[in-house]
Amino acid sequence: MTRSRRPRRRPPSTPRAQAAPAPPTWLNLLLAAVVATAGLLVYINSFAGVMLFDDTKHIVNNDAIRTLSPVTQHLWGPRRPLVQLSLAVNYAASGLRVWGYHAFNLAVHLLAAVTLFGLVRRTLLRQSRAERAEISPALESSAASWLAFAVALLWVVHPLNTQSVTYLIQRGESMMGLFYLLTLYCTARGVGSPHRRWWYAAAIVACALGMGSKAVMVTAPLIALLYDRIFIAPSVVQALRQRWPLYAGLSATWVVLLFTGVARGVLSPPAGVAAGVGLGVQDSSPWTYALTQPGVILNYLRLAVVPHALCLDYDWPLAETAGAIVWPAVAITALLFATLWSLRRRPRAGFLGACFFVILAPTSSVIPIMDRAFEHRMYLPLVAVIALLVLGVRAALLRLGELSPAIKRLRVPAATGLLLAAVTISGLLTVRRNADYHSEETMWGDVVAKRPDNPRAHTNLGKALGDAGRHEEARLSYLAALRIHPDRLAAQSGLAVVLKRQRRYEEAVAEFRKALEIEPHHVPSHHALAGSLVQLRRLDEALHHYAETVRLRPDYAEAHVNYGIALRRSGRLDEAAEHYSLALQLKPALINAHHNLGVIQMQQNKLADALASFRAVIGADRKRVNRSMLASAHFHAGRILEQQQQLDQAIAEYESAVRIDPNRSDARQRLDAARSRRAQSGER
Secondary structure, three states, rough: OOOOOOOOOOOOOOOOOOOEEEEHHHHHHHHHHHHHHHHHHHHHHHHHOOOOOHHHHHHHOHHHHHOOOOHHHHOOOOOHHHHHHHHHHHHHHOOHHHHHHHHHHHHHHHHHHHHHHHHHHHOOOOOHHHHHHHHHHHHHHHHHHHHHHHHHHHHHOHHHHHHOOOOOOOOHHHHHHHHHHHHHHHHHOOOOOOHHHHHHHHHHHHHHOOOOOOOHHHHHHHHHHHHHHHHHHOOOHHHHHOOOOHHHHHHHHHHHHHHHHHHHHHOOOOOOOOOOOOOOOOOHHHHHHHHHHHHHHHHHHHHHHHOOOOOOOOOOOOOOOHHHHHHHHHHHHHHHHHHHHHHHOHHHHHHHHHHHHHOOHHHHHOOEEEEOOOOOHOHHHHHHHHHHHHHHHHHHHHHHHHHHHHHHHHHHHHHHHHHHHHHHHHHHHHHHHHHHOHHHHHHHHHHHOOOOOOHHHHHHHHHHHHOOHHHHHHHHHHHHHHHHHOOOOOHHEEEEEEHHHHHOOOHHHHHHHHHHHHOOOOHHHHHHHHHHHHHHOOOOHHHHHHHHHHHHOOOHHHHHHHHHHHHHHHHHHHHHHHHHHHHHHHHOOOOHHHHHHHHHHHHHOOOOHHHHHHHHHOOHHHHOHOOOOOHHHHHHHHHHHHHOOOOOHHHOOOOOOOOOOOOHHHHHHHEEEEEEEHHHHHHH
16 A cells, blocks of 8 residues: 655745835845945045055065066965965056055955845845744845845944955955855855856855965855855755865865965975964964964954954964963853854854854964964954844844834834944044054054054054154164063164164164174175264275175175275275176166266276266166266266267266256366367367
8 A cells, every 4th residue: 555645734924915025126236335335435544554564575575566477477476376466466557656555455345345245135035954944934135135234334344354454465364355255155146046057166266266365265165065054955965965066166276275385384384484374483382372362362352342442463472371371261162162052053143153263263273373363364254243243133123122012113213223323433443543554653653552562563663763754762662672572683673773874873883783693694784784884984894794795685786886885985996896787787777886887987997888877877767866966977977078079068968967966066167167178179
């Protein structure tokens, strides 16, 4: 006998009259536009920000971005190839003018916010597996749009994101965040779509681009699979079976981390090289780093909820006391257990908690990083915190609405008021924080005020003050850094440089020697020490340090020029000419090298070569030649032409020298004498 099947009970459907209609497309577009506009408004003042901290290394002094072609040079070799390519594009478009870099960073952030809106909206429209088991209705489409709007709006204006947007080189974090969100969005769009292959291909491409932006993207395939398990498939096995090409492609993008050398640098750093991340970090082990991170994560959570006292450089100390280790570890362990419990009982909340911890794992677990705390690492984890807060407030308002009809009627006004208040406060704080990036002095003064025991902050403040001409204040900042960290090379050499600028050469020489005791091969200290010794007329000692400078760094063109000047003062003209020539081989545009070489060639009676050197100065871009040197080049060219009996051309050169520098008496005397000779020649 065949057994008759009992009809499957279906969950009662919501009556059509009670179901809210789906919001029109124009409403979703409008909400996305409002999110982007809000982000633009709060970050428009970021365009006045300057380059600081690591911007100097990766942008100002990075010769690799000076040329855009071939593009492959940026894609093969750097650890973050897509970031370097973007910097090369910026440099090609606007040089070192900061507005272009800020415009790019802001565009990435706004695109990420719009993508977040779409991802949250689609996610809220899906039922989790637990909700399906409970046969609870899916969230109404209009409610999903407004909740997604709240999450994206709060995130785009949150001041904790300023470090990822306004601090230029941290575009790596925001670029990675954009591609991370696109990976999840394309994965969600592909499910049930007739064009799923294209959506899945787009997800794989986005994931690969994220891997080329920053290594934190390593967690994206895992979060995509967890998203599938929570919101789409009944099990991991079924998700992998149904969408194995997608996950094979996402996993394949890990190869990017091998090609860029990230994996090798983290797991097996080269011996003798001070690493900034990975097992080569010298001041902490995986164990001590792991013990320190619970306190860092709690600080991140505090800043996510109360974004007060943001700091560019925390210089977070290793946790060594019981108070710094135990209680933060207990709190984070409790949050981890709550996340695991929620993954089974409250999957939406559990997914957000898992995202927070998994995305932070590469930087806040056991892999040591020299800088133990940086706010930009919260760029994506902040999404999870904000989404939990928004959904939590909604749930609380729904519960309160069940108490009485009066409270129920106030739910929408209350939610709107809370959102407006939070967005307004966050936006104002973001605008205020962007102002700190308007100068190095302001930013490092802010860091010193918040972290007075940070020697790097005192050092960088000293540099900013020195560059602004406030040398005495700079000296005091360097001394403060050295009181905290007596062997800090940057502070020691910076102090010496400030003393040199103050013309306190004897003191500068003593401080430079201390810097060389810390690091005997420190090229800038050798070079600057030699310059101070020249000012004290101690040429033999100066020549020794110039020789050491070019030995340690043979491609230092400016050092070759200064070495040549010292050699010329010592009467060693042939050696001086040799170093000027070396400098010009390295940097043909060095105007002072052309001029000084021309002077020596005149002394050696190599008049044709000397005239060519002075012509190089005269024909150079006027922005790179000071008036005194240009007048000198015209004057010496006139002398050579006069010796060659080219009197009219010599007079023209003398006239140019006098026009450029009217106070140059030797040029005026030569001009008068040449004119007199020409007049006498005409009479004859």
